[in-house]
Amino acid sequence: MKIGILSYRSLRNRASEEEIELKKIARSMGHTCRIFRSQRFQMVYDQDSPWLLYDGKPFPSYDVIIARPSILSNVDLHISLIEQMEMAGLLVFNQYEPILKAKNKVKTMQILDHYGIPIPKTVVIRRPEDLKQAVEKVGGFPLIFKQPVGSFGAGVVILESMRALKSFLLWDSPLYLLQQYVKYSKGKDIRIFVVNGKVVGSMMRAAPRGEFRSNIELGGVGRPCEITEEEVSIALRSIQALDLNYGGVDVMRGKDGPVVLEVNSNPGFKALEKATGVNIAASIIEYAIEYGERHRQFMI
Ligand SMILES: Nc1ncnc2c1ncn2[C@@H]1O[C@H](COP(=O)(O)OP(=O)(O)O)[C@@H](O)[C@H]1O
Ligand SMILES: [Mg+2]
Known part of the structure; x- marks a missing residue:
């Protein structure tokens, strides 16, 4: 099978460790695998030319493409390439719409709540x-403020008082997301990794001293952890x-049970x-x- 990895890393940098590992594993299983860099693509709208150069x-025609959209701004513009691949009939995952939903924390909360999945x-x-x-609705201070688009803990802020909150919000943005601070979990959260409708791994991440965010990029430390059936169920339902x-x-253990903080469409796994x-x-x-084989059968 021909497997493509679509990397969004800047051309100044190498492909990510994850992308390189995916390539190595695919090749070790006897498949053709190549990393494609998003910036090297052209989308062409001309009757006499293919859509994608x-x-x-x-x-080239690849059987399946694994997208790694490691982008933090102008998400919709960046991933229009993924949408173009879908329109051109290429099999690519994650797909455009789901990435758009997952990259925006307002959209994610909207959808999870709609499906009755517990969130703060x-x-x-x-x-x-x-x-x-x-x-008052989010339970007073401290509370969490989140930028709709962000990753690695950037744009997630804890605010301790009305004075801090008032001086922090500039009212120059279309909306502001305020969230209940899940205190009970004491800076720990659980990353649950789901592939193909199954949990393939989970770890508890603890925030470093003096920090409430447990992101690995901020010095959070991960260790294996057993998760409950309820946690499995809300992770699968979120995906x-x-x-x-x-x-x-990302799940936190709240006073009244687990709550989902966010869903990552391009999760690191190292x-x-x-x-x-x-x-x-x-x-x-x-x-x-x-996925590629199922699609091929369907096409025949
Ligand atoms: N409501 C909350 N209560 C307590 N801690 C939170 C809350 N939301 C986020 N955090 C902490 O901040 C981290 C980053 O938040 P998250 O929503 O996952 O955004 P990011 O996309 O930046 O990872 C979480 O892993 C968690 O440690
Ligand atoms: Mg997170």
Whole structure:
């Protein structure tokens, strides 16, 4: 099978460790695998030309493409390439719409809540007059403020008082997401990795001293952890609600049970592999092969 990895890393940098590992695993299983860099693509709208050029030549036909959209801004513009691949009939995952939903924390909360998946109390406001009521709704201070698009803990802020909150919000943005601070979990959360409707690995991440965010990029430390049936169930339902083929679900253990903080459509897996010894890259490649084969049967 011909497996492509679509990397969104800047051309100044190498492909990510994850992308390189996926390539190695796929090749070790006897498949053709190549990393494609998003910036080298052209999308062409001309009756006489193929839609997609790579390095100026027609994009070769690959059976399945694993997208790694490691982008933090202008998400919709960046991933229009993925949408173009879908329109051109290429089999690519995760897909455009699910990535768009997962990359925006407002959209994600909207959808999870719609499907009855537990999340921390969240209020989205647009004007100063609603601040007081929103603060009460999310359980007072401290509370969490989140930028709709962000990753690695950037754009996630804890605010301790109305004075801090008022001076922090500039009211120059279309909306503001305020969220209940899940205190009970004491800076720990669980990353649950789902591939093909199954949990393939999970780890507990603890925030370093003096930090409330447990992201590995901020010094959070991961260790293997057993998760409950309820946690498995909400992770699978979250992935399904967003229509992701695979993803990472961040879950916190709240006073009244687990709540989902966010869903990642391009989750890293090196730290998880290190903490648990599970070969996540192999699960993703096995899934890509199965997905590609299922699609091929369907096409015949
Ligand atoms: N409501 C919350 N209560 C307590 N801690 C939170 C809450 N939301 C996020 N955090 C902490 O901040 C980290 C980053 O938040 P998250 O929503 O996962 O955004 P990011 O996309 O930046 O990882 C989480 O892993 C968790 O440790
Ligand atoms: Mg996160």
